[in-house]
Amino acid sequence: MRFLLVEDNPDLARSVQTRLSLDGHAVDWAASLADAEDHLAASGYDLILLDIMLPDGDGRDFLAAHRRAKRDTPVIVMTARSAVSDRVALLDTGADDYITKPFDFAELEARVRAVLRRRMGAAQSLQTYADLTFDPLSATITIAGDSRELRSRELRLFEILLSGPDRIFSKAQLVDRLFSAAEAVSDNAIEVYVGRLRKKLEGSRARIETVRGVGYRLTAQ
């Protein structure tokens, strides 16, 4: 995915850029609102990550102007404040979601996916792989007319595997994207979720393969 990060602190911006690129996302960095306008004029983005306190203005004003201009790139606001009224005010201004600093990248990814799913709408979000149909909005997999519901973490695991069929994801990589980094889990915790997902995929040509000593991949027979 292609992100525009609007954040004035260079250390934080570089860290976010690096961390997101590890998950295969491309991140452009704008250090000010003017900078952000230039980037938006030059290219399209899947999502904007917007800080509120910026050197040349308030991120909320930028957000309001962005929505008034009928630009529909989703926006997730990053803020240091956690008051619910702030959140409600931000959502009213046109933010798609809101995340409090310091944030967890697994949580950020979950929120980004949720926002994109909501944005895409039911028809366009349907994906097919092998003989199954995947609906991320309702979190269901349909195999030969038989629908199975996925729980939150199973859904996210399936989305990650589906983003690169036949690509091998290491256990650590999957744990880092599925669990909060603050969670005291071992890398083997992923086995439980892989096991559950395999159960949900039963009867389909799609299956999750264990690559011994390396990780997992989604393949179709």
Place this chain on the structure above:
Amino acid sequence: MKRLWFASSGSIRQRLILQLLVLVAVLSWVLYLSVKTVAGSAVETTQDAILGSATIAIAEELRGGEDGVAVDIPYTAFSMLGATGEDRVFYRIIIDGVTVTGYEDLPLAEEPLGGLSPVFYTRSYQSETVRIAAVERSVLVGNKPARVEVIVGQTRSAQDAIVAQMANRAAALGLGFFAIAAVLSLLTARSVLQPVRNLTEAVGRRGPQDLRPVERPVPSELAPLVTALNQFIARLSGALTRTETFIAEAAHHIRTPLATLRAQAEITLRQSPDEATRASLRAMIRSVDDSARSVGQLLDHAAVVYRTDQRTEEEIDLVALTRDIVAAFGPAADLRDIGFDLSLPDAPIVMTADRLLLESAIRNLLDNAVKYSALEGRISVGLALEGEGGAGLVRLKVCDRGRGLSGTRSSTLTGRFRRGSNVADVVGSGLGLTIVREVAIAHGGDFRLTERDGGGTCADLSLPLG
């Protein structure tokens, strides 16, 4: 009765009215006396003129002869006097010092007489007050001039009656004047104090959040007061803004570097294959979260303590507020596959409270429940009205399937920086429940933690409505 927050030094209105009434009473009395005096003297002058004419008429009828003086008292003289009612009339005629006719003891004038222009005096005679006029003239008696004095007296009952009547009228006039002036002074007091009342109303009607200067035009006497008030409002508003800016800036300046630290740790975590390094990086990230949470709660706590003194009350729908806060927790809870079971009433539950305080309390309750729930746990959030007709209490109950309290008392856990005995592995500052308790107390409510049947903890926040 309305409670006053300052010592009262009496009412300006009462003082003003009292002073105006005293002034009006004095003026009415002076009016009464002047009218009475002027009327009295006017009556006396009129009476004197009649009495004088009668006396002169008698004197003019004197005829000198060869051996004496003929006195023909004219009927008209007495008819003039008699016109004034039931007064008695006395006369005395003296020729060369000898009383020839009339009352011999009718008092003489003390001053010298002035010919035919009468001299008037008042004397007590026959136990009555008598007004007397005296004239003199010379009459020839046998070619020799003789000095004749004519003295006529008249009792004053008719005059007194007229004066008394005049006095009554003057009194009525004074009373009427007093009544009208009293009404006018009430109206004056009212109109003089109207600007004060307007100002009081304009300031009193403001909400606690309204810190604009008072701009209503006021009389110049009130201008210094309004100026002082506006300066005070400006200082208060400055202090409020500084406090809120400080809290926002503090959060920004602490949380941004923490975010960098956490991101860097996650990058390292992502790139290190070694399980031990990964475990220690996770511990590091937990500490970052711990610090961030503590900063949040310290600032929350500061805001709660500060807001408890400076409450900004508004009508709040608890159902919508709870739903919003649960929604805000959704993604974080989702990450751990934790779900919420909401049981909220359909109708709004409106109470008057400070939004920021209530929000802090509910957020901390949910934060606790999410924090202590196991992966894939469920948290039930219930909101219900209690008491007769739903008029009494609103009760928010948040129950998790966490580790419970292990016998630690509820009151211990709500103390500042106190934590349970079984939570060493979960991040926390020990301020969350303190905030909840303080908010409960500030709104006259109650907060209590109990063990949940079948494991876990229930947090129970009850707040009185209205």
